[in-house]
Amino acid sequence: xxxxxxxxxxxxxxxxxxxxxxxxxxxxxxxxxxxxxxxxxxxxxxxxxxxxxxxxxxxxxxxxxxxxxxxxxxxxxxxxxxxxxxxxxxxxxxxxxxxxxxxxxxxxxxxxxxxxxxxxxxxxxxxxxxxxxxxxxxxxxxxxxxxxxxxxxxxxxxxxxxxxxxxxxxxxxxxxxxxxxxxxxxxxxxxxxxxxxxxxxxxxxxxxxxxxxxxxxxxxxxxxxxxxxxxxxxxxxxxxxxxxxxxxxxxxxxxxxxxxxxxxxxxxxxxxxx
Numbered sequence: 001x002x003x004x005x006x007x008x009x010x011x012x013x014x015x016x017x018x019x020x021x022x023x024x025x026x027x028x029x030x031x032x033x034x035x036x037x038x039x040x041x042x043x044x045x046x047x048x049x050x051x052x053x054x055x056x057x058x059x060x061x062x063x064x065x066x067x068x069x070x071x072x073x074x075x076x077x078x079x080x081x082x083x084x085x086x087x088x089x090x091x092x093x094x095x096x097x098x099x100x101x102x103x104x105x106x107x108x109x110x111x112x113x114x115x116x117x118x119x120x121x122x123x124x125x126x127x128x129x130x131x132x133x134x135x136x137x138x139x140x141x142x143x144x145x146x147x148x149x150x151x152x153x154x155x156x157x158x159x160x161x162x163x164x165x166x167x168x169x170x171x172x173x174x175x176x177x178x179x180x181x182x183x184x185x186x187x188x189x190x191x192x193x194x195x196x197x198x199x200x201x202x203x204x205x206x207x208x209x210x211x212x213x214x215x216x217x218x219x220x221x222x223x224x225x226x227x228x229x230x231x232x233x234x235x236x237x238x239x240x241x242x243x244x245x246x247x248x249x250x251x252x253x254x255x256x257x258x259x260x261x262x263x264x265x266x267x268x269x270x271x272x273x274x
């Protein structure tokens with residue numbers, strides 16, 4: 001039986017994981033591509049990850065990872081893509097030929113989400129300094145941005161963000177969270193903070209804002225996104241990021257390209273029922 005026709009398995013790992021919409025995207029892709037593949041949610045915490053990986057047989061094609069597994073998996077891989085190394089985060093593991101290969105498709109997801117809004121490539125601000133902020137800096141670099149201002153809620157996280165910026169050739173300026181309101185006039189603003197955190201910045205949204213990517217998608221729109229739209233700015237959401245990073249995950253795991261619009265429809269339908 002050809003490898004493409006054999007039953008393969010994939011899953012998203014994390015804790016908690018029941019809320020994940022990744023199965024919606026991957027299963028829709030498999031149906032469209034005519035693949036006899038399954039994709040499940042598996043509740044795994046960091047200390048269980050090594051044993052879980054060791055338990056997988058040859059039927060497994062790949063894994064999607066949520067935090068903190070994106071960091072925990074790094075020493076368990078045979079090969080790590082340069083972008084994943086630069087960001088210190090792996091959200092995709094491809095299992096083939098007895099090897100584990102790690103990738104960060106969040107970077108691609110951010111790039112495509114911003115491109116869809118025709119976002120500028122000049123000044124850029126990142127709200128937050130965690131793993132998603134590192135992916136945002138790498139994505140901005142991939143789009144040609146050479147300098148980024150980040151507003152960190154936690155000073156220690158900024159050290160890792162600075163390492164990512166150096167690895168991708170971006171000049172990074174780190175400022176306190178308390179000054180974030182004064183930075184919203186940038187061409188591109190990427191908010192990587194959890195829901196509710198950026199609400200306090202609503203009064204600081206400029207009269208003619210640029211593009212906002214807010215990685216939150218539940219609830220949507222966020223208060224910041226609503227204010228941004230009200231002022232005529234362009235907005236992309238965490239659903240856009242989730243969609244586009246999944247398209248590349250499917251491509252990496254299957255070697256084939258799913259329909260982005262078909263996956264978008266399936267994702268929006270699933271999100272609307274929440």
